[in-house]
Amino acid sequence: MSDLPVQLSTTANAEGNQGRVVHHQQCPGKTKKSTWFRCAVELRRRRTGTCPAQQQLCPSDKTTMHTQKVRMSMEDYDYLFKIVLIGNAGVGKTCLVRRFTQGLFPPGQGATIGVDFMIKTVEIKGEKVKLQIWDTAGQERFRSITQSYYRSANALILTYDITCEDSFRCLPEWLREIEQYANNQVVTILVGNKIDLADKREVLRQRAEDFAEAQSMLYLETSAKESDNVEKLFLDLACELIREAKQNKLDNNDTAPMPDQKIDHFGFLEVGTFKQRYLLSDKYWHQPGGPILFYTGNEGDITWFCNNTGFMWEVAKELGAMLIFAEHRYYGESMPFGDASYSDSKHLNYLTSEQALADFAVLIKNIKSTLPGAQRSPVIAIGGSYGGMLSAWFRMKYPNMVVGALAASAPIWQFPGMVPCGAFSKTVTQDFAKSGYNCEVNIRKSWSAINNISSSASGLEWLSEEFSLCDSLKNKNDVVTFKNWLQETWVNLAMVDYPYEANFLQPLPRWPIQAVCKHLTMDSKTSDKLLLKGVSQAAKVYYNYTGGSSCLNISQTATGNLGVLGWFYQACTEMVMPMCTDGVSDMFEPEEWDFQAFSDECKSMFGVRPRADWAEVVYGGKDISAHSNIIFSNGGLDPWSAGGVTHNISESLVSILIPDGAHHLDLRYSNDLDPLTVRAARTLEINIPSTLSSSKSRDTEEDHTLVKEEISLCMPQTPNPTLHSPAAIATAE
Numbered sequence: 001m002s003d004l005p006v007q008l009s010t011t012a013n014a015e016g017n018q019g020r021v022v023h024h025q026q027c028p029g030k031t032k033k034s035t036w037f038r039c040a041v042e043l044r045r046r047r048t049g050t051c052p053a054q055q056q057l058c059p060s061d062k063t064t065m066h067t068q069k070v071r072m073s074m075e076d077y078d079y080l081f082k083i084v085l086i087g088n089a090g091v092g093k094t095c096l097v098r099r100f101t102q103g104l105f106p107p108g109q110g111a112t113i114g115v116d117f118m119i120k121t122v123e124i125k126g127e128k129v130k131l132q133i134w135d136t137a138g139q140e141r142f143r144s145i146t147q148s149y150y151r152s153a154n155a156l157i158l159t160y161d162i163t164c165e166d167s168f169r170c171l172p173e174w175l176r177e178i179e180q181y182a183n184n185q186v187v188t189i190l191v192g193n194k195i196d197l198a199d200k201r202e203v204l205r206q207r208a209e210d211f212a213e214a215q216s217m218l219y220l221e222t223s224a225k226e227s228d229n230v231e232k233l234f235l236d237l238a239c240e241l242i243r244e245a246k247q248n249k250l251d252n253n254d255t256a257p258m259p260d261q262k263i264d265h266f267g268f269l270e271v272g273t274f275k276q277r278y279l280l281s282d283k284y285w286h287q288p289g290g291p292i293l294f295y296t297g298n299e300g301d302i303t304w305f306c307n308n309t310g311f312m313w314e315v316a317k318e319l320g321a322m323l324i325f326a327e328h329r330y331y332g333e334s335m336p337f338g339d340a341s342y343s344d345s346k347h348l349n350y351l352t353s354e355q356a357l358a359d360f361a362v363l364i365k366n367i368k369s370t371l372p373g374a375q376r377s378p379v380i381a382i383g384g385s386y387g388g389m390l391s392a393w394f395r396m397k398y399p400n401m402v403v404g405a406l407a408a409s410a411p412i413w414q415f416p417g418m419v420p421c422g423a424f425s426k427t428v429t430q431d432f433a434k435s436g437y438n439c440e441v442n443i444r445k446s447w448s449a450i451n452n453i454s455s456s457a458s459g460l461e462w463l464s465e466e467f468s469l470c471d472s473l474k475n476k477n478d479v480v481t482f483k484n485w486l487q488e489t490w491v492n493l494a495m496v497d498y499p500y501e502a503n504f505l506q507p508l509p510r511w512p513i514q515a516v517c518k519h520l521t522m523d524s525k526t527s528d529k530l531l532l533k534g535v536s537q538a539a540k541v542y543y544n545y546t547g548g549s550s551c552l553n554i555s556q557t558a559t560g561n562l563g564v565l566g567w568f569y570q571a572c573t574e575m576v577m578p579m580c581t582d583g584v585s586d587m588f589e590p591e592e593w594d595f596q597a598f599s600d601e602c603k604s605m606f607g608v609r610p611r612a613d614w615a616e617v618v619y620g621g622k623d624i625s626a627h628s629n630i631i632f633s634n635g636g637l638d639p640w641s642a643g644g645v646t647h648n649i650s651e652s653l654v655s656i657l658i659p660d661g662a663h664h665l666d667l668r669y670s671n672d673l674d675p676l677t678v679r680a681a682r683t684l685e686i687n688i689p690s691t692l693s694s695s696k697s698r699d700t701e702e703d704h705t706l707v708k709e710e711i712s713l714c715m716p717q718t719p720n721p722t723l724h725s726p727a728a729i730a731t732a733e
């Protein structure tokens with residue numbers, strides 16, 4: 001996805017352009033402060049050196065965790081190949097990918113965390129070939145994640161560093177991994193990288209060629225730095241894959257027919273259809289009848305959710321489950337009107353949660369009727385954030401399709417009149433208050449310090465320099481934008497205050513708010529300038545943890561992996577989520593929730609006005625007790641928990657609270673640094689679908705009752721199962 005601006009503005013110009021969607025790099029004047037999460041898949045840390053001394057040298061023989069089979073529905077190419085780069089840490093995998101896909105050699109390239117991927121479409125002899133290139137982390141600690149990408153790979157690029165004997169010596173270990181985890185038709189090429197460092201060569205070319213030949217591998221030497229042979233590497237590989245495909249050697253086929261989704265499920269005039277993308281993994285699926293874990297895709301490319309929902313991958317094996325990740329219409333590649341989908345409000349008209357839920361239902365019906373062994377598989381909906389809301393709503397609206405739902409960090413009550421508009425900011429403030437001495441107090445004071453300093457031209461210049469802003473502040477409007485940017489920074493930090501290094505909105509250290517707060521311990525006598533110097537250092541923890549940013553861009557607060565524009569449209573129609581601040585119970589400048597102003601802005605931007613009460617009407621508001629089989633999990637650190645279900649409603653509408661969890665921490669891959677509370681939450685969450693799955697397909701009312709009974713057995717008996725850990729207690733103290 002392209003990097004979308006966080007701040008949006010509209011035009012309703014004299015030429016009658018009203019309703020055409022426009023997004024600027026930066027809004028003049030008042031800017032939006034509402035935030036939804038955006039995510040990414042990798043974290044990069046600053047790292048130097050070419051031979052990865054002190055890092056693990058060879059992959060271990062850990063057992064596999066999962067693999068995925070990807071089915072794409074968009075047929076804008078003749079071939080789709082998945083290429084996975086593997087090899088020791090630091091051999092140059094990421095640099096090779098970026099050289100090929102972006103034509104650059106990234107300075108100060110940091111270690112890949114988990115897996116990253118990029119797409120490049122090339123044309124070979126008149127045929128369009130889409131290359132999906134997966135860059136895996138070489139570090140041992142990510143091995144269990146990266147192994148899972150082997151199975152569905154069409155080609156593997158096994159990379160070593162010609163200046164690092166150790167990276168060559170590890171190759172037999174890597175080959176054992178390939179043998180164990182990759183499919184037996186995979187094309188493997190051995191690549192010796194960094195040939196620009198000829199004087200440091202430790203592995204002779206002949207030796208590598210002999211090794212490759214003995215292993216029936218192709219061999220090529222490259223320099224990502226000098227761009228030697230990089231293009232050739234990927235294009236030759238693509239040619240080879242096409243050749244193999246033509247000989248029908250590759251298992252590159254998509255067997256299940258893709259459903260054509262109706263653009264409008266609820267009317268009969270619009271008869272158009274579109275292809276919805278979904279990803280499917282059946283590696284651990286016990287067929288017939290094994291359960292299906294169905295991710296209800298949110299506002300972004302489904303691949304990102306697939307990568308960031310490690311919980312599902314981890315439980316698939318345990319449950320013998322099939323995994324399906326369904327993309328939400330108008331995001332990623334599932335565009336009802338192709339490139340025109342966002343062109344105006346007429347085309348955007350079908351971007352609603354109800355239409356998306358109907359897509360999910362049609363998709364499940366289609367899979368069940370076409371995939372052998374799936375007919376009697378119980379389906380469990382899982383989702384996080386807006387995806388979690390969809391999971392809960394899916395179970396409510398289509399109980400015939402899903403036997404239960406896990407709705408993680410799903411603020412289904414963040415709608416008008418259901419929770420106080422200031423609750424969100426209050427949680428953000430509390431997160432900072434407990435993460436460092438004077439931290440919240442100094443942020444609270446920073447707004448007036450900014451107002452004071454920015455009142456003169458020299459002050460604006462000082463602020464711009466101190467914060468290393470890419471574009472200098474020039475006037476009052478810029479200062480408003482600057483303050484909103486800072487506020488959104490603190491909000492985002494509260495959402496991603498994870499206990500380990502991660503890259504969700506930005507690459508960040510573990511417990512990032514604590515890292516930020518180390519710069520905000522000044523006492524009450526501190527001058528405005530000293531205070532703001534601290535704020536600037538704190539902001540740079542968020543924006544420049546990797547050290548790769550030469551300046552800070554105040555029109556962005558997160559990497560743009562999600563569909564911010566689409567989400568903004570949804571907020572302007574049915575997802576109206578009031579937010580306000582009072583400067584007392586929260587650390588921000590006071591700002592009331594002004595529905596009229598919001599509505600006017602929506603009108604000028606999209607040509608539509610929001611329906612403030614619709615979510616309540618269509619999804620039941622706080623009155624959901626008639627429903628069943630939904631788990632609502634919420635993190636105590638997550639500001640969205642304010643709009644979530646944080647108490648048990650019935651014995652099968654239950655809440656799990658994770659005191660030291662941020663935004664859907666429970667859905668992420670497990671990590672050694674996970675607090676006990678999130679581990680306990682996952683245990684509960686795993687048990688519930690496991691119980692559901694044992695009941696196989698439940699299509700009758702009687703069966704649903706049985707499911708409900710079985711679920712209640714797994715439910716904690718306390719009215720509100722808040723999980724306690726030493727960390728949580730320490731925080732509370």
Ligand SMILES: Nc1nc2c(ncn2[C@@H]2O[C@H](COP(=O)(O)OP(=O)(O)OP(=O)(O)O)[C@@H](O)[C@H]2O)c(=O)[nH]1
Nearest residue numbers: 089090091092093094095111112138194223224225
């Ligand atoms: N001289 C030279 N340096 C390179 C080349 N390719 C990568 N490097 C450097 O090698 C280091 C590691 O590069 P990465 O691309 O991050 O290596 P990686 O294999 O992706 O490492 P992990 O993500 O940890 O698995 C960086 O400092 C790069 O600048 C190359 O062709 N020539």
